[in-house]
Amino acid sequence: MLEVRDLSKSFGALAVTQRVSLRVAPGERRVLLGPNGAGKTTLFNLLVGELAPDSGLILVDGRDVTALSVDARARLGLARSYQKNNLFAGLTVHENLALSAACAQGKATALLADSHRDRGVVATVEEVAERVGLSELLDASVDTIPYGARRRLEVGLALASKPRILLMDEPTSGIGPGGINAFHAFLHGLPAELTILIVEHDMDLAFGIADRVTVLNHGEVVFDGPPQEARDSALIREIYLGSWGAEGGGHA
Amino acid sequence: MFHQTPLKTGAVLLLATAAVVYAFTTGFFGLELLTEVAILAIVAIALDLVAGYGGMVSLCHGALYGVGAYAFASATVLLGWGGGAGMAMAVAGGGAFAWLIGAVSARTHGIFFIMATLAFGQMAYAYFFDSPLFGGSDGMPGIARLDLSGAGLDLNDSRGYALFCTVLALLAYALAATLLRSGFGRTLVGIRANEPRMRALGLPVWRHKAAAFGTSGALAGLAGALAAQHTMYVSPGLLHWTVSGELLIMVILGGLGTLVGAVLGAGVLVFVKHEVARFTDHWHMVVGLVLIATVLSGGRGIFGQIEFLWGRRGARRPEPAATEGSPDHA
Numbered sequence: 001m002l003e004v005r006d007l008s009k010s011f012g013a014l015a016v017t018q019r020v021s022l023r024v025a026p027g028e029r030r031v032l033l034g035p036n037g038a039g040k041t042t043l044f045n046l047l048v049g050e051l052a053p054d055s056g057l058i059l060v061d062g063r064d065v066t067a068l069s070v071d072a073r074a075r076l077g078l079a080r081s082y083q084k085n086n087l088f089a090g091l092t093v094h095e096n097l098a099l100s101a102a103c104a105q106g107k108a109t110a111l112l113a114d115s116h117r118d119r120g121v122v123a124t125v126e127e128v129a130e131r132v133g134l135s136e137l138l139d140a141s142v143d144t145i146p147y148g149a150r151r152r153l154e155v156g157l158a159l160a161s162k163p164r165i166l167l168m169d170e171p172t173s174g175i176g177p178g179g180i181n182a183f184h185a186f187l188h189g190l191p192a193e194l195t196i197l198i199v200e201h202d203m204d205l206a207f208g209i210a211d212r213v214t215v216l217n218h219g220e221v222v223f224d225g226p227p228q229e230a231r232d233s234a235l236i237r238e239i240y241l242g243s244w245g246a247e248g249g250g251h252a
Numbered sequence: 253m254f255h256q257t258p259l260k261t262g263a264v265l266l267l268a269t270a271a272v273v274y275a276f277t278t279g280f281f282g283l284e285l286l287t288e289v290a291i292l293a294i295v296a297i298a299l300d301l302v303a304g305y306g307g308m309v310s311l312c313h314g315a316l317y318g319v320g321a322y323a324f325a326s327a328t329v330l331l332g333w334g335g336g337a338g339m340a341m342a343v344a345g346g347g348a349f350a351w352l353i354g355a356v357s358a359r360t361h362g363i364f365f366i367m368a369t370l371a372f373g374q375m376a377y378a379y380f381f382d383s384p385l386f387g388g389s390d391g392m393p394g395i396a397r398l399d400l401s402g403a404g405l406d407l408n409d410s411r412g413y414a415l416f417c418t419v420l421a422l423l424a425y426a427l428a429a430t431l432l433r434s435g436f437g438r439t440l441v442g443i444r445a446n447e448p449r450m451r452a453l454g455l456p457v458w459r460h461k462a463a464a465f466g467t468s469g470a471l472a473g474l475a476g477a478l479a480a481q482h483t484m485y486v487s488p489g490l491l492h493w494t495v496s497g498e499l500l501i502m503v504i505l506g507g508l509g510t511l512v513g514a515v516l517g518a519g520v521l522v523f524v525k526h527e528v529a530r531f532t533d534h535w536h537m538v539v540g541l542v543l544i545a546t547v548l549s550g551g552r553g554i555f556g557q558i559e560f561l562w563g564r565r566g567a568r569r570p571e572p573a574a575t576e577g578s579p580d581h582a
């Protein structure tokens with residue numbers, strides 16, 4: 001489904017991604033772990049094409065997409081949510097989701113019909129809003145809704161494009177324990193065939209949902225295996241959990 | 253997002269009625285002013301489409317307008333085509349040139365985009381200024397107006413021509429409004445709000461921006477054809493960047509991103525210019541002061557301010573802010 005071969009990227013002397021190789025199966029839920037600055041977000045940027053790698057390959061369904069633009073990759077079914085909210089400011093929740101859904105459903109360039117009232121688009125908007133708990137806020141401006149709602153809309157935008165591969169970058173950051181439980185339920189409600197890559201700092205959530213765990217440290221894959229093994233690995237405890245106490249407060 | 257609200261519809265109907273009443277009560281001089289307003293309103297609508305809704309602030313709309321005027325003049329005077337074909341040529345010429353400018357400039361943003369459009373505009377200005385084929389700095393005289401006598405309309409009559417331009421301005425508004433409430437327009441607003449995210453959602457942003465700019469240029473070209481027929485003469489001055497600057501002033505004064513404001517801005521600027529010029533040569537200063545007042549008072553422009561106040565009036569009705577304190581779903 002999604003495959004990465006020997007991907008490398010440096011910012012000057014700083015090697016942020018070092019010979020990373022991954023293979024994510026269709027419908028797999030893969031959790032990406034790693035301390036701050038490990039290169040998780042950078043890997044996402046490389047995968048969706050917002051950054052160009054120095055070397056290596058990215059394949060979607062066996063097809064080399066390394067040279068494809070961001071939008072062309074998105075049209076192949078690759079969607080991502082951002083660590084820092086990246087919404088359409090000044091617009092309503094409905095308009096935000098509709099922009100995404102219209103784009104995926106080929107309504108973004110219709111010259112006469114209002115894409116935001118299109119039946120298919122509206123159905124997707126309502127379905128996604130229901131999933132991420134924004135049904136009550138559809139007509140509210142994203143500038144006025146609470147932080148937690150904006151965070152859920154961030155994921156909703158990616159979901160409304162009906163992707164086949166969904167990358168989520170710390171979707172639960174800053175939303176509190178209640179939000180994390182709700183997010184867990186949300187993940188379980190997603191279609192089984194959706195392939196998911198998620199950067200998650202909450203260990204219980206991460207190990208609870210992962211089919212497989214990949215751990216990055218200094219841009220390198222230092223672990224790739226089932227969650228039980230990750231939990232027991234001394235290496236991970238050392239490089240990852242060592243820094244956990246220091247940042248636990250920030251992500252709780 | 254653009255919505256053809258009852259307030260907008262009311263304002264458009266009011267302006268159209270005022271124009272028609274004015275056309276039948278004023279004399280020759282007033283009809284000249286009305287014609288000028290209607291023509292500039294079309295370019296201002298074209299500019300608001302890309303600047304107000306697409307976030308592409310352009311300093312080349314004067315040049316697009318001028319290219320339309322020259323296209324009409326060349327087609328009718330040099331090639332001997334009819335007025336209808338000349339108008340089509342102006343629309344195509346303005347559209348094609350604008351598409352090219354948009355395609356090249358769409359990857360730049362902010363001040364760089366403005367500078368790129370300025371450079372293209374001044375290039376076109378310099379070209380017509382130096383070109384012997386198009387009369388160089390003297391321009392081209394002897395342009396005839398469209399012949400609509402078959403439909404019982406005499407466009408050589410100044411009232412007939414003023415009403416003709418008013419109707420086209422109304423159609424330009426309807427076209428822009430239709431486009432803005434379509435999927436194309438919604439997406440354009442999405443690009444203005446967050447271009448990288450629109451791209452991440454799968455939109456070929458570059459193509460969309462170039463298409464929007466081209467459409468805007470086609471409208472500006474149409475207005476250019478009307479201007480050429482109005483004065484029956486074209487000169488390179490039409491393409492000068494100061495014309496673009498004045499168009500931008502109209503749109504900002506009337507209310508950037510309100511569409512109705514573009515029409516209002518064109519009207520206010522033309523009438524202020526002529527009224528104030530009767531008393532003083534320093535009408536530019538008066539316009540400047542009005543513009544400064546507009547920017548300092550919130551920057552919404554005349555119609556933007558009207559919509560703002562209208563919206564607040566609506567919000568004060570007994571529906572409390574439904575978004576406040578809504579529970580995070582848990």
Ligand SMILES: Nc1ncnc2c1ncn2[C@@H]1O[C@H](COP(=O)(O)OP(=O)(O)OP(=O)(O)O)[C@@H](O)[C@H]1O
Pocket residue numbers: 011014016034035036037038039040041042043083
């Ligand atoms: N555009 C850039 N230019 C230079 N350095 C960068 C750039 N983007 C990221 N970096 C650096 O690359 C390293 C990896 O950053 P990245 O954001 O990928 O880490 P991360 O694993 O997502 O961390 P976090 O958990 O804090 O989100 C960091 O040291 C960061 O400062």
Ligand SMILES: [Mg+2]
Pocket residue numbers: 040041042083169
């Ligand atoms: Mg990160």
